[in-house]
Amino acid sequence: MSLSINLPLILSAAFIASASPGPATLAIAETAMQAGRRTGLALALGVVTGSLTWSVAAALGLAAVMAASAWTLEVLRYLGGTYLLLLAYQSARSAIHGSAAVAARTGAVPSASRA
Secondary structure, eight states, X not given: OOOOXXXXXXXXXXXXXXXXXXXXXXXXXXXXXXXXXXXXXXXXXXXHHHHHHHHHHHHTTHHXXXXXXXXXXXXXXXXXXXXXXXXXXXXXXXXXXXXHHHHHHHTOOOOSSOO
């Protein structure tokens, strides 16, 4: 089986995709505005490194290996789903208890609405 990989084309597409606006771009802009240029650049470097790592892994056939091994894909899917549920639980818990915890620290009375 001959496998032809056009790595420069894949890396070019990955670069264009990582430079396009999206949630990561918004996170980088927000971090840079709140914490400074150095922190924003560190986050940008992390996002680009992660994106390129995934692109190279896909180009080298990680997706094909996982498709050939169905149980590996299922384990990864369940682990990812469990992680997302954990994040949702933490987010909901923070939203419910967040205003009361802030009020307890500051001595303020929590309001029913945010204006």
